[in-house]
Amino acid sequence: MKRLTCPMNGPRDITEFQYLGPLRSTRAEDPSAVTRHLFYAGNPIGPLVEWWRHRPSNTVFLAERHTGTDRIIRTWLPDGSETQNA
Template sequence: MLIPHPLLGPRDAQEFTYLGDARLLDRPDPAAADAETAFCDYVFLRDNPAGVHSELWFHEQGDRSWLVVTRDTVTHEILGTKLARGVALAQNRCGK
């Protein structure tokens, strides 16, 4: 499988490490009243959908960037990739 890296072009999937659901970028607020329950869900509960899904991939054997890869888990077709930093900043999760 080739992953179209936004900066480096098509790269073999073997250069990457798969982390999981891209919703991991949406970390719970540790100061919230329900922080313990929210973090328990965040750490232990994962969806495993069939179909289009956004995932985190780490370019371990390359530029060491994190990508959000939108992929169809049934066909393995990659529908798009973005740098995870840009996605997190757009969500206001990484500060400035």
């Protein structure tokens, strides 16, 4: 069973979580940047920061996950409160 550590609730079964996508940023003033942001996403192999939500508590947080091994490296709240995953 795969587990993910919620920064607020601790380690939980992965079925309690919703994947919300990779952390990406763009400038709204540049229409071509917004188009690339919405329709073209990279698919890198390696560490990637992603948005996740713990469904029971509605806690939204960030997780760093290695896309090649699917290993969760760390999780943290958007304010910077961090937890380590083993």
